[in-house]
Amino acid sequence: MKWLRNILDKVEPVFKEGGKLESLYPIYEATDTILFSTDKRTESGPHIRDSIDIKRVMILVVVALIPCYIFGALNIGFQIANALGETLSWKENLMNGGMKIMPIIAVTFAAGSFWELLFSIVRKHPVSEGFLVTCALIPLVMPVTVPLWQVAISTSFGIVIGKEIFGGVGMNIFNPALVARAFLFFTYPARISGDKVWVAGPDGYSGATALAVPAAEVGKDAVSLLNSVTQFDYSWMNMFMGWVPGSIGETSTLWCAVGALFLVITGLGSWRVIVGAILGLTGMAFLTNFMAEITGSTNTMLTLPAHYHLVMGGFAFGVAFMATEPVTGAHTDKGRWVYGIFIGALTVIIRSINPAYPEGTMLAILLMNAFSPLIDYFVIQGNIKRRMIRYAQ
Amino acid sequence: MNHIVIYKGHNIRINGIPAKDVISIPGSGTVAISPRTFRGVKPKLLVDEGDNVQIGSPLFFDKTKPEVKWASPANGTVKTIQFGARRVIEKIEITVEGTNAISGQTFSPEQLESADRTTILTRILEANLFPLIRQRPFNKVANPKDSPRDIFISAVNTAPLSVELDPVIESEKEAFQSGITALSKLTDGSVVVTSRKAMELQNAEVQTISGPHPAGNVGIQIHHSKPIKPSEIVWTVNTQHVITLGKLFLNGSYSPDIFVSIGGPGASNPQTVSAKVGASIGSIISNQEMENPIRLVSGDVLTGKTVEKDNFLGFYDSAVALIPDTVGRPFMGMLALGSNDSKYSLTSTFMSFGEKLFNFNTAQNGEERAIVPIGAWEKVLPMDIYPNELFRAILAQDIDEMEQLGIWECDDEDFALCSFACPSKIDVGAVIRDGLELMELEG
Numbered sequence: 146m147k148w149l150r151n152i153l154d155k156v157e158p159v160f161k162e163g164g165k166l167e168s169l170y171p172i173y174e175a176t177d178t179i180l181f182s183t184d185k186r187t188e189s190g191p192h193i194r195d196s197i198d199i200k201r202v203m204i205l206v207v208v209a210l211i212p213c214y215i216f217g218a219l220n221i222g223f224q225i226a227n228a229l230g231e232t233l234s235w236k237e238n239l240m241n242g243g244m245k246i247m248p249i250i251a252v253t254f255a256a257g258s259f260w261e262l263l264f265s266i267v268r269k270h271p272v273s274e275g276f277l278v279t280c281a282l283i284p285l286v287m288p289v290t291v292p293l294w295q296v297a298i299s300t301s302f303g304i305v306i307g308k309e310i311f312g313g314v315g316m317n318i319f320n321p322a323l324v325a326r327a328f329l330f331f332t333y334p335a336r337i338s339g340d341k342v343w344v345a346g347p348d349g350y351s352g353a354t355a356l357a358v359p360a361a362e363v364g365k366d367a368v369s370l371l372n373s374v375t376q377f378d379y380s381w382m383n384m385f386m387g388w389v390p391g392s393i394g395e396t397s398t399l400w401c402a403v404g405a406l407f408l409v410i411t412g413l414g415s416w417r418v419i420v421g422a423i424l425g426l427t428g429m430a431f432l433t434n435f436m437a438e439i440t441g442s443t444n445t446m447l448t449l450p451a452h453y454h455l456v457m458g459g460f461a462f463g464v465a466f467m468a469t470e471p472v473t474g475a476h477t478d479k480g481r482w483v484y485g486i487f488i489g490a491l492t493v494i495i496r497s498i499n500p501a502y503p504e505g506t507m508l509a510i511l512l513m514n515a516f517s518p519l520i521d522y523f524v525i526q527g528n529i530k531r532r533m534i535r536y537a538q
Numbered sequence: 539m540n541h542i543v544i545y546k547g548h549n550i551r552i553n554g555i556p557a558k559d560v561i562s563i564p565g566s567g568t569v570a571i572s573p574r575t576f577r578g579v580k581p582k583l584l585v586d587e588g589d590n591v592q593i594g595s596p597l598f599f600d601k602t603k604p605e606v607k608w609a610s611p612a613n614g615t616v617k618t619i620q621f622g623a624r625r626v627i628e629k630i631e632i633t634v635e636g637t638n639a640i641s642g643q644t645f646s647p648e649q650l651e652s653a654d655r656t657t658i659l660t661r662i663l664e665a666n667l668f669p670l671i672r673q674r675p676f677n678k679v680a681n682p683k684d685s686p687r688d689i690f691i692s693a694v695n696t697a698p699l700s701v702e703l704d705p706v707i708e709s710e711k712e713a714f715q716s717g718i719t720a721l722s723k724l725t726d727g728s729v730v731v732t733s734r735k736a737m738e739l740q741n742a743e744v745q746t747i748s749g750p751h752p753a754g755n756v757g758i759q760i761h762h763s764k765p766i767k768p769s770e771i772v773w774t775v776n777t778q779h780v781i782t783l784g785k786l787f788l789n790g791s792y793s794p795d796i797f798v799s800i801g802g803p804g805a806s807n808p809q810t811v812s813a814k815v816g817a818s819i820g821s822i823i824s825n826q827e828m829e830n831p832i833r834l835v836s837g838d839v840l841t842g843k844t845v846e847k848d849n850f851l852g853f854y855d856s857a858v859a860l861i862p863d864t865v866g867r868p869f870m871g872m873l874a875l876g877s878n879d880s881k882y883s884l885t886s887t888f889m890s891f892g893e894k895l896f897n898f899n900t901a902q903n904g905e906e907r908a909i910v911p912i913g914a915w916e917k918v919l920p921m922d923i924y925p926n927e928l929f930r931a932i933l934a935q936d937i938d939e940m941e942q943l944g945i946w947e948c949d950d951e952d953f954a955l956c957s958f959a960c961p962s963k964i965d966v967g968a969v970i971r972d973g974l975e976l977m978e979l980e981g
Contacts, residue, residue, distance in 0.1 A: 182871030196881040198904020315908025412885035
């Protein structure tokens with residue numbers, strides 16, 4: 146790779162202070178340090194440092210998403226074949242699905258890089274690697290049928306409004322990828338609210354998503370309703386494996402769990418948030434099941450058991466990759482428990498009691514993003530109170 | 539007896555651990571003290587270039603506390619007094635010519651036992667050794683007019699590559715005990731000695747501590763036994779300096795020799811040597827072969843200062859680290875799997891496991907970025923303090939919040955591991971220091 150190094154060294158003066166393209170220095174710097182690790186040395190103590198840096202953190206989150214990408218492509222191919230009544234080999238499914246999601250990925254990265262680089266140049270800050278994660282997340286929460294211009298608009302909205310106007314990665318309040326998804330959700334609700342399936346099948350092909358099935362009927366048992374669907378296999382196992390229609394990367398609970406495990410083992414994602422969210426979801430699902438029994442409510446969603454909530458919709462994906470995002474979540478360990486539990490509980494509440502949207506994970510996480518500073522505030526107040534009592538002694 | 543268990547923290551497995559046997563090295567030709575490096579001190583000279591000084595002669599004093607003077611660690615001639623910008627006194631360098639020391643009153647252990655505060659304080663002040671005593675908060679030279687709540691002594695060194703203190707105390711038991719007895723007269727509270735294993739000591743409260751670095755930092759020990767409240771003052775003395783004070787009372791004169799550890803991946807011959815306070819770095823590392831570019835650090839690798847061969851050992855330092863100073867630029871390094879030999883991380887983001895010692899260099903391993911709170915700081919800070927929030931309060935210069943979040947209990951050295959572990963490469967310790975300076979200013 147000496148030749149590449151030589152080229153970079155050769156063009157460096159052009160981007161340095163006084164060079165012709167001085168204003169584009171962030172672009173040079175980003176390319177240079179992504180291709181070759183920085184040789185920056187410590188200036189004062191600590192003279193030695195841990196090998197981890199933000200580039201490594203961000204690239205590993207992207208790595209954690211790879212299983213979801215591969216499975217997403219497979220599943221999209223499978224859903225197309227299913228809609229056409231064909232049975233194809235996994236290679237053909239992967240190819241068909243891959244062809245569908247490639248343009249979405251390309252448009253997301255094009256739009257995302259454009260804004261990130263523009264802001265870096267204008268605000269003269271280094272390109273932050275966080276946009277890689279944001280751009281890797283956005284396609285996974287998009288329906289495969291989304292028009293590309295909507296991908297471009299929502300990515301732009303997510304990056305600019307969700308992140309850059311606050312000052313970039315580390316200063317943002319909401320998860321930019323979820324902001325992009327929410328923008329799409331509220332701007333084009335007819336296409337994306339999650340009651341009709343998104344399958345890149347023949348024109349006019351449609352059906353109800355798993356979450357829309359119990360939401361549409363009154364006074365039935367949710368599980369037997371799901372099992373009675375013939376168009377798709379909405380059995381628990383199948384939904385856990387992910388062979389159901391949905392956004393590109395969200396359908397497989399299994400592969401989301403693999404990604405989550407990777408984040409927890411590498412120390413990048415907080416297990417407290419994940420366990421908290423599962424506990425919150427389970428607890429609230431038990432409560433709604435109980436409510437359905439004692440109140441005699443005709444809301445079928447109330448009868449949906451916890452283990453079904455866990456594998457349906459975007460819960461697994463949201464908790465694994467969105468809720469664990471460290472910047473927008475709670476910053477204290479105690480706070481992370483509360484933050485996780487509320488995400489799980491709110492997901493069930495929005496799914497069961499809100500009549501407008503069958504899915505609630507995205508809204509639950511965004512809501513808790515907004516509340517995480519408050520949660521931290523209470524945790525910190527606890528610490529302060531303890532200290533003040535000690536000072537008073 | 540109080541036993542403290544520290545769970546959070548980390549012993550950095552850095553290569554080049556100094557051998558324990560103490561080697562004597564050829565004496566330093568010159569020694570120096572740098573008045574500029576003492577926090578909050580306004581130094582005024584008491585000597586001129588060409589003056590003859592003995593071991594223990596006063597070199598300069600603090601204008602804000604004129605009774606606090608600094609002793610010369612050598613007998614000889616003042617070679618140079620170097621001034622920096624705005625006539626700041628950079629260093630006072632003395633050519634070593636003899637071993638004459640100023641001698642004064644000696645105390646037998648019984649006399650020490652029955653001495654009162656004024657006698658002990660006057661003796662330390664007139665021997666010009668008071669700067670060995672530092673205070674918390676602010677970790678600066680203590681004020682003899684203060685009456686400290688307690689005096690804390692850490693008999694454990696957990697900093698990487700530091701001098702092992704147990705054998706030092708063992709070999710100087712009498713002096714250590716005398717130093718403690720003397721110090722116990724200076725406080726109405728107690729002298730608290732924290733060590734790895736139980737010790738038999740008079741006039742002191744002994745507590746034990748277990749766990750990784752920073753368990754040996756006196757700030758951590760104070761936090762876990764008797765935390766500092768606002769307006770309280772606690773004094774601290776290094777173990778080696780307690781011995782120096784003990785010897786002063788037993789022998790009547792200043793013995794400026796201390797044990798210094800030399801280690802790090804750049805040290806060809808990691809060892810422990812006996813050297814004078816303020817000895818030249820060149821003389822201390824005379825046994826080391828240095829072929830490749832190497833950074834020399836006076837103090838430990840986490841909190842020390844970069845020095846050159848012709849600089850001098852810091853006044854409070856008892857370690858010199860040698861770290862290779864060449865950093866490569868691997869292609870696509872961010873995607874590397876990593877191995878035990880190439881990466882060292884507190885997270886499991888690389889394929890580097892096991893207990894192998896690591897050859898660190900001076901690489902920062904990344905560029906500075908905004909905070910991404912993955913819990914790296916909290917994992918290595920064994921205090922009931924929220925570092926992230928305190929950090930933000932300091933940046934916002936919110937004094938009330940800083941106080942509420944516990945800044946009085948903090949010192950930058952306790953946060954050095956946070957900077958080591960930070961993925962955003964933020965120097966947390968430096969910000970804590972800024973916060974403390976602000977508190978002192980507004981105080």
